[in-house]
Amino acid sequence: MNVIECRQAEKKYRGEHGILHADFTIRENTITGVIGRNGAGKTTLLKMLAGYLKPTGGEVKVFGERPFNSLKVSANSMYLDEFTVYSDSTPIGELFQHHRRFYPNWDQQLAVELLAYFSISQKAVRGSLSKGQRNTLHGIIGLAARCPLTIFDEPTTGMDASVRKDFYRALLKDYLTHPRTILISSHHLDEIEDLLEDIVLIDLGKIILHLPVEELKEFGMAISGPAAAVNNWIQHKTVIARKEEASGMVTVIVKNDFTAADKATAAGLRFSPVSASDMSIYLTNREKGGIDDVFNKRQYS
């Protein structure tokens, strides 16, 4: 069953791209990573799914309904980020009680124990928490509410490395015992890739890839060697990125759709796999090349 179905979904702001022609579906009980640079449109997409923002075109459906103004979607989904609005003068213990009232699957014991594990007092008011602690609290709420659709938008901003690790571990463990549909956005894929089943890659408001994360790891290959040999071999192949090195060597990232026979003709070239995280960066790079090019241009001008 599909929990989310988007057809040509679009959200335009004045002069901004927002989200354009989003066509995708999310299956029930999967963990999907929404990956893109800052400003790529991740938050806009997720807020449309949560019913916060109204699409300006196309169709967005969650649990078979348009999420904007749907009580059913609101009751069965949760969107959490750094800015989630809760009264700053409310003690955390009381915040938990409010959630308990609204969410029938709320696990009070889990909430209390996780809060204690992360050394946050139930008596503390939310306004007194640091940014990292606030995100930890929102993460705990997202887990304990056990909503059929839970959306974490950059959940680990400001958290210590060890807290990040613990949070993602807690998320996986709770998912194993209570499978549900989870979306996590991040601009650091390497931090969450093992946790994910699928990945949605967004750039400039467009969904450029939606595939299992294991397939992204095999999506491309890095080929390096002397410039002439590389250039010769990559004719008629899909080049994703290219990096020139000072020694006259070239590394090219190509789509991994060539045959073994193809590979056999590449004498003297070195083939190496590209990690999912690097691949996502190559795919969302504005220009082919990279940060080095900025400095190269400088040197020669």
Add this chain to the structure above:
Amino acid sequence: MLNPDSVKPIYVQIAEWLETEILQERFKADDKMYSQYQLADQFNINPATAAKGLTILADAGILYKKRGLGMFVTEQAADQIRHRRINETLTALVSEIVEEAAHLNVGEQELIHMIQQEGKRRKGAVR
């Protein structure tokens, strides 16, 4: 046990780890294999990835499925893994060694001697 930086996809690493478990006789014929959820918990990975590792082994005839009960180890699993590793992994390694030895002008006798020395060193280390 898993190497996140490895070239190999996680699910291949899971399959290989399970094969080693069978080779070391931690699982015998008709034993129930770990579930995708146990593997996911143990290796901190998505259960779908773990399931892919189990599927590789099922496709290779090392595991079989019992409806509603999970995956079990087949009769010939250990033999099959051993044979395949000799034919594929070991053969590939030998070819690499021979190739490298040729580059370095190391003769066949010298290579065999090196292998024997390594064997002795290991036995010594075990004692």
Add this chain to the structure above:
Amino acid sequence: MSLTNVSTANIIKKQYIHKMTSYRDAWKSLIITQLIALAISSFSTGGGTTSGDFYSINVTNYSVDVVFFFTVFWAFIASFLVTTNSYTYEDFSYVSNRTTSAVSAILFVASITTIAAIFTMLSSYFIFMVMYLTQDVNILYGSNTIGDFSEILSSFAAVWGYLLLASSVGYIIGALVQISRIFSLVIPVLIFLPGFMNVQVPILTDVVTFFTTETSVMMFTMKVLITAILLFMLGWLLSAKKEVRTW
């Protein structure tokens, strides 16, 4: 994971409970407003002394008008604030749609207004009691305090009516400002400019006389209720298309 079925009425109830228990600032500000107003009221607002050969009468007036006007102002501000983003967005952090958010807010505003009206009534008794205990007086007479039940009821209806009007006006202005910041400029200009320029705006004076000249308590209450309901409903309609957390 199976989906939860919810009804609009049930969510309105939950949001109402949430608002009554967690909007601390509304309660705090009510108590502070009343205390300040009471303190001001306990200075006398007038009086006089009459004396003859064998007697001297000292008349002092105490009035809770200050409490009333302060509370009307409070009702306006509190209702205005309830429409702001920091309150409405919180609804969407839990379970909500625009209807449940607006209806529960209106119910909340109506409830605190009623409680504020009761407080305002009690404050006149309170002043009365304080004077009785602290002043060396022989005769106490209160215009609204001592009286039969119907008298108390009608003065309560008047207090409650004006408070409800103030809060419904606060609510509708708040809803307008949420739609466009321009209203936060336009509305004060529309209200105060005629006063400054000494111009009589017919509609404005009509509105004032519509309520203030009504002599029947029943009619007054009806007028207030209908006006308040219309204003609240208009505010609700204005919020029906609002997006949440556009930042």
